[in-house]
Amino acid sequence: MLSLRGITHRFGGVLALDDASFVVRPGTVHALLGENGAGKTTLMRVVFGLLAPQAGDMQWRGAPVHFSSPANALASGIGMVHQHFTLVPAMTVAENVALGGHGAYHPAAAEARVREVSTRAGLPLDPHARVDTLPVGAQQRCEIVKALARDVQLLILDEPTAVLAPSEAAELLAWVRQHANAGNAVVLITHKLRDALAVADDITVLHRGRTVLTTRAAHTTQDALAAAMLGEQPDVSGQSAEQVAAGITETASHVVPLHSGTTVPEGASSTVLALDAVRWRDARGVERVHHATLQVRAGEIVGIAAVEGAGQHELLRLLAGRLEATAGRVVRPARVGFVPEDRHRDALLLDAPLFENTALRNAGARRGRMPWRALRESTAQLLTRFDVRAPGASAVARTLSGGNQQKFVLGRELADQPEALIVENPSRGLDFKATAAVQQSLRDARDAGTAVVVYSSDLDEVMLLADRVYVMHAGQAHEVRGDRDAVGRAMLGGASAHNVGGGV
Numbered sequence: 002m003l004s005l006r007g008i009t010h011r012f013g014g015v016l017a018l019d020d021a022s023f024v025v026r027p028g029t030v031h032a033l034l035g036e037n038g039a040g041k042t043t044l045m046r047v048v049f050g051l052l053a054p055q056a057g058d059m060q061w062r063g064a065p066v067h068f069s070s071p072a073n074a075l076a077s078g079i080g081m082v083h084q085h086f087t088l089v090p091a092m093t094v095a096e097n098v099a100l101g102g103h104g105a106y107h108p109a110a111a112e113a114r115v116r117e118v119s120t121r122a123g124l125p126l127d128p129h130a131r132v133d134t135l136p137v138g139a140q141q142r143c144e145i146v147k148a149l150a151r152d153v154q155l156l157i158l159d160e161p162t163a164v165l166a167p168s169e170a171a172e173l174l175a176w177v178r179q180h181a182n183a184g185n186a187v188v189l190i191t192h193k194l195r196d197a198l199a200v201a202d203d204i205t206v207l208h209r210g211r212t213v214l215t216t217r218a219a220h221t222t223q224d225a226l227a228a229a230m231l232g233e234q235p236d237v238s239g240q241s242a243e244q245v246a247a248g249i250t251e252t253a254s255h256v257v258p259l260h261s262g263t264t265v266p267e268g269a270s271s272t273v274l275a276l277d278a279v280r281w282r283d284a285r286g287v288e289r290v291h292h293a294t295l296q297v298r299a300g301e302i303v304g305i306a307a308v309e310g311a312g313q314h315e316l317l318r319l320l321a322g323r324l325e326a327t328a329g330r331v332v333r334p335a336r337v338g339f340v341p342e343d344r345h346r347d348a349l350l351l352d353a354p355l356f357e358n359t360a361l362r363n364a365g366a367r368r369g370r371m372p373w374r375a376l377r378e379s380t381a382q383l384l385t386r387f388d389v390r391a392p393g394a395s396a397v398a399r400t401l402s403g404g405n406q407q408k409f410v411l412g413r414e415l416a417d418q419p420e421a422l423i424v425e426n427p428s429r430g431l432d433f434k435a436t437a438a439v440q441q442s443l444r445d446a447r448d449a450g451t452a453v454v455v456y457s458s459d460l461d462e463v464m465l466l467a468d469r470v471y472v473m474h475a476g477q478a479h480e481v482r483g484d485r486d487a488v489g490r491a492m493l494g495g496a497s498a499h500n501v502g503g504g505v
């Protein structure tokens with residue numbers, strides 16, 4: 002159905018694709034894997050007409066093609082949903098779906114079209130809802146419906162589950178499977194090897210811009226895929242790949258030790274970060290955080306577990322000083338690092354070089370001339386220390402792959418050993434090797450005396466990292482002792498026998 006051969010693309014001095022090949026069969030799900038910066042997004046941007054490769058051929062339904070724009074690709078039946086959504090937040094679902102279509106906008110027709118497509122596809126959506134009022138899962142459905150409304154036969158999804166809670170991710174993957182069973186093709190860029198093996202028919206692995214493995218999913222294993230991602234021969238039982246794979250969060254159900262109660266690590270000492278009966282109201286006057294009380298000591302990792310919408314994002318921003326409490330008392334040290342989940346919106350100046358992005362740390366506290374030379378040097382060190390793949394300190398942030406942007410932001414916040422560090426979804430968008438490295442950096446920061454707070458939408462990751470866990474439910478925070486099941490029950494509002502109190 003789609004066939005790419007010999008695709009080569011350079012961005013200046015960076016060889017992003019090097020003779021890559023990729024073949025998608027009709028009616029299949031094709032998972033595209035590769036470590037951060039391997040070239041997955043770039044290859045799919047070539048398919049979608051966003052980039053013209055310097056070499057290589059593409060065939061679509063048996064005929065050579067070259068799409069000069071996404072409009073071209075869409076008109077031929079190829080759609081793409083990007084890692085960062087492209088919806089207009091202040092517009093309705095129907096308006097967004099109609100955007101970029103042809104002819105005049107007729108509200109009734111646009112709404113009917115959304116209803117028809119979303120019902121046919123089994124992706125429920127209210128056409129009248131304003132996009133900025135929708136949870137992220139519904140925004141993603143809107144992106145998919147927008148593509149399907151153009152009658153696409155090949156849908157490219159770039160890390161679609163990264164932004165979803167586990168139950169939503171499972172639903173989306175089930176939908177992807179059904180959609181392919183109905184005769185359509187889906188390309189799924191993902192870092193989750195287990196998802197690839199579970200849902201895909203075919204799997205391609207890129208390594209440094211080259212296709213190093215293409216296989217039927219049924220003929221491969223997680224270890225072979227991990228080895229290929231690391232550039233090792235898939236049939237060689239690469240020791241290092243296995244070691245790394247052992248640290249993967251996604252296999253966490255069998256490797257995560259059960260959380261066994263409040264364990265303040267030996268190195269933990271005085272409280273450096275605290276909320277005392279804190280409340281926070283949003284602009285509409287709705288109280289999102291009720292009476293939260295919580296303490297974090299130097300040298301411990303406090304995990305926050307919550308289902309989406311429980312007030313956890315607000316809690317983290319209160320701790321990080323990005324929101325001011327409406328009532329109650331906040332204790333916060335001078336140097337607090339914050340790694341928000343949406344690095345594009347909240348953590349980076351995308352069109353500025355990396356060394357200017359480094360300067361954003363403690364930006365409000367700077368006085369006098371900017372020490373640009375020192376910032377370039379410290380940025381270069383940061384790139385090495387945190388294995389950020391970028392041409393250098395002057396590279397523009399936008400040109401880094403998604404995972405490398407994430408590693409950069411974390412490195413920047415950790416670099417000057419803050420007294421406290423607040424991290425939201427630390428491994429979002431990271432390959433398994435980078436995930437293990439980031440989790441280790443958080444432990445290292447704890448061991449060096451930083452008070453670390455981690456929220457992850459993946460409960461296994463919270464349990465893996467945390468010394469103590471607080472659960473947020475309906476705007477309230479409670480410390481919960483006990484295992485994963487106790488925490489899971491508390492997330493859904495169930496009482497926990499070991500609940501040791503907090504904020505009610």
Ligand SMILES: Nc1ncnc2c1ncn2[C@@H]1O[C@H](COP(=O)(O)OP(=O)(O)OP(=O)(O)O)[C@@H](O)[C@H]1O
Binds near residue numbers: 036041044
């Ligand atoms: N616009 C650009 N300008 C310069 N370099 C770029 C640009 N876009 C991507 N690159 C580089 O091309 C390489 C491949 O990036 P790409 O985004 O395709 O990787 P990826 O496999 O999708 O990674 P991730 O899993 O981190 O999203 C990286 O080295 C990246 O820095």
